[in-house]
Amino acid sequence: MSKQLAIEGGAKAVGKMGPHPTKIHVDELLEVLDLWELPAPARKTVETAIRKSAKDIKGPHLFRYYNPRPSKVEAAEKAFGKYIGVPYCLAVNSCTSALIAAMRAVGVGMGDEVIVPAYTFFATAAAVGACNAIPVIADVDDTLTLDPKDVARRITPRTKAIAVVHMLGLPAQMAELKALADKNKIALIEDVAQAAGGSYRGKMLGSIGTIGCFSFDYYKVLNSGEGGFITTSNEWLHTRAQSWHDCAACWRPNRFASERREGELFCGENYRMSELQGAVALAQIRKAAKIVKGYRTAFGRIMNALELPRGVKLQRLSDPDGVVGTTLVMFMPDVEKTKWATKAMVAEGVPAGGIYDAKIKNWHIYTHWDHIMEQKAVAPDGLPWSGVKKSELPAYAPDMCPQTLDYLSRVVSIGISANYSAADCRAIAEGINKVLAKV
Ligand SMILES: Cc1ncc(COP(=O)(O)O)c(C=O)c1O
Structure with a gap:
């Protein structure tokens, strides 16, 4: 081998290589x-x-950025943004990540308060804590989504955002909540984890508030095993969400360039979606309208065939046309009748279940959020709780949202599949009616 260096005209030490697998x-x-x-x-x-x-x-x-082929994640973002009706859509690895990135994008930080419903999967509240902010828990009403009257009562000068959750595929009361958010100049973050494809007064959920957060985990309307999307019409919030979701800054046109506007760059995390998840998500998004139609049809068939006795009520729908239809909810007159009716319906083969029982752990109800009730911190600094004076913390207690507990303890919920046939729906409705006749 020539001793002469290549930069001085010698032969290269490394010639043509490969091919490598x-x-x-x-x-x-x-x-x-x-x-x-x-x-x-x-x-x-x-x-x-x-x-x-x-x-x-x-x-x-399988990395979405710097991909020599068209990226599946990018295609999924385009397709999902179009479906939801927003110009900006960002894929992430979960809805928990989406919520944190969305909260960071609107500027939630230490000492801020974010209002969350007393009935939601714990992730909505955990995301607030992960931003070092304080979750303020508000009641839900007979829609099983945030009660705007209670939200109004809990707004303080520290409130930075309302995190509204469209639980069980049921659209929240968006007109009232948006009016409240606008009046108080705070963000309205939509947690659409359980309601992809739902709408409210003709607008898709996730396109109404400041920013929308979706889950594509296995148990959701659309899924890629794990995954999530952030939707918005605000280009700046999209930029900041991208910045939080990928601190390596691969999302930037020029990764190493200085920030184009103050607030674009900060210490974020890594919530990138992989091409494997993107490919599955894309296939699901292409079928979204069909899947949602399946749920809605089954929901309508069962609901319209019900014969409700006095004292039994269906959940109030903020927009009957916008419901996804994954779950049908009935309120019984009291807890005893709820327990009996659930058991009797299950015995009939109806996919029925209750929601609240103080003795059964359920991370969808605030009373079981020990991390918040007992103000657990990840480090000795005591954050997020130490971010405000002790006297300014909400009075976390099991009885802080009695209206929520009253409604949840009287729920019989019917799980619905998008694949139920007309005959399945008839049989389920008959089973429910048979039991309700004896309530
Ligand atoms: C209302 C709600 N928000 C957030 C999440 C978190 O979603 P992910 O599992 O994608 O993080 C869930 C998941 O169950 C949920 O139901």
């Missing part, structure tokens, strides 16, 4: 295929065909 190849693809549990002969046929052309296969680039 791609980082991810056929073996990984077959592992993914296994998730579909193809029958053995079909699996064998597919594997033989794939292995035959293995040498011609370029592995996928």
